Amino acid sequence: MRFVDEYRDAGTAKALAARITALCEPGRAYKFMEVCGGHTHTIYKHGLEDYLPEAVTLVHGPGCPVCVIPMGRVDDAIHIASQPDVIMTSFGDMMRVPGGNGSFLDAKARGADIRMVYSPLDALKIAKQNPSKRVVFMAIGFETTAPSTAMTVLRAKADGVDNFSVFCNHVTIIPAIKAILDSPDLRLDGFIGPGHVSTVIGCRPYRFIARDYGKPIVVAGFEPLDILQSVHQLLTQLAQGRCEVENQYARVVPWDGNPKALAAINEVMELRPHFEWRGLGFISQSALRMSAAYARHDAERIFRIPGGRVADPTSCQCGEVLKGVLKPWECKVFGTACTPETPIGTCMVSSEGACAAYYNFGRFSRERVKEATRQ
């Protein structure tokens, strides 16, 4: 298939892997964080780690939209969904995320009208088709998905769809990266930058990583060769003593991002003073809420939400996993009490979560797998 197979070519990967190995200084170990959950998914889905030398470790970052939603927000959303005449809508990935009292899927089985949509526009369509219902879209995600939420709100306003509102849980990537860089327990050598987020925000916002923290970052695409090439670029920078923001995903990411999408976000949403991230705690100015001008479409103003904070289960170490301090399998409950069937933490829910990716794709001794797949 064109535009896909070129980026998955095993021959090119082998050549690139050899160049990566050659760039590694003997005796030195390298730790790179892939910020985005989409990258984590690609790495495991294609078995990319098989190409990396032992000296290079990829650490999974916080960029999984579902993983960072705190339990209290899930409870709030279920509270809204349980009000009379409400249809709650959300992306499929959100359905299994556990709150303090079960997930959307459980609330749906108890009788709440919760529907999976593929786009916020589908939620708007449901609102138009059900004028006597109050249709709420549970909005999650980074700057990647925020523009589509914003555009949908603009459309709802233009079309006068007053029974449509958004429960806004959008978060922003830069404060999360900052929080990780400031975390004392982690030593990283560089970042594989989030490709999809960067299509919106561009590459400039990452300059502080190179300037203030002295770490290289390469904004990367989502095919396996994109990621291998980014590792190569990071190692090249380190070998040459450089430390810059580079754009490997230039076929999609403009250096300045997408001004129209940013304008839509700025029109409809504003920064919250602070927001709780699952496992990372409160981070100031790290999330978006609907601005006052769009109060009519703001579920937080329409519904009286409990807004309670639910502490993560003590056994859950999602925070450490999201910060890259722990590998998924190093968590106490990984794979025993916490599995994709009975997730305790969010990282085990989404296909982009590091724990789910590792459990579903990588959960086995590399040695035995190598032995078994030898022809």
Add this chain to the structure above:
Amino acid sequence: MTGDTGLEEQVLERIERARRRKARVREEHVTLAHGAGGKATHTLIEGVFLESFRNPVLEPLEDGAVIDEMAFTTDSFVVTPLFFPGGDIGDLAVNGTVNDLAMCGARPRYLSAGFILEEGFPIAHLRRITASMAAAAEAAGVHIVTGDTKVVERGKADGCYVVTSGVGTLERPTRLSAAAARPGDAVIVSGPIGEHGITIMLARGELDIQADLTSDTAPLNELAARLLDACDDGDVRCLRDATRGGVATVLNEIAEASKAAIVVNEDIIPVRPDVRGACELLGIDPLYVACEGRMVAIVSQASAEAALTALHSHPLGREAAIVGRVNDDPPGLVLLKTAFGGTRIVDLLVGDPLPRIC
């Protein structure tokens, strides 16, 4: 990394022990995941149904029950939409039960048909469904010999549900079983995968994706018979139609029941470009997408080539391929050699495959 390896091994061992624990249903209510064919479905079957009905005929949990020289099976059909490119709920209901019998190695003979109809359902639609059932039955050489009708109030069913049961006769000495795969056996897929599932997703019209796809619904009894005829007795270990949960789920069931590993090659598994394209857009793995006219066959190494030739001689098996083999270690696991050249596990999904967010 190296220092971690021992510790990681211990953790992985602990996980495998946890996975071998008895299935327990923790939910208080049935959720949609329980119907998706993945882990939640398995837990429900083992934790509720098997627990209540346990007996030696049921226990192997094959596609149908084998009693003396007879195979017996049942299946319910709740597909939306009722009519889709390449078929409708009628031929799906006949082919589904015919295929379950064929996968037992039986010759499908007689079917029953139960209809749960919603008040207000157009008779014209019902006629269309029964006409395609009649045509499918004729094509498969079976007769629909008994049935039942119930009508429920408006809103209590999706127009029409169909339940079919079937009996078939076992005319060969070979007894097929998911537990019969042995190291060295070949893993064969009878044709391109995922067409039915993607066709249905697109036919629901929620995705705004257009593709020139039709469901693969078809009776597999002739294809299965041809395969069995071409191989020595006992050389065909297991046949499974890759319905709900797709090829990945079937392979996991076989690996688990046979306590063997299955290694498959991503770049050999036949997938049509339209299916691959839709799956790429949605972030879904075609290995988990349902087929209604494709089967997985586990065949001894010695008979593998003969089996493939036999499949290629039938229109439904023209694109059959040997996609992998059975290994002894690690038991119960399905491994994929990716087209990219890496390796990974192919596990059961918990529920339905869900499109990715971004």
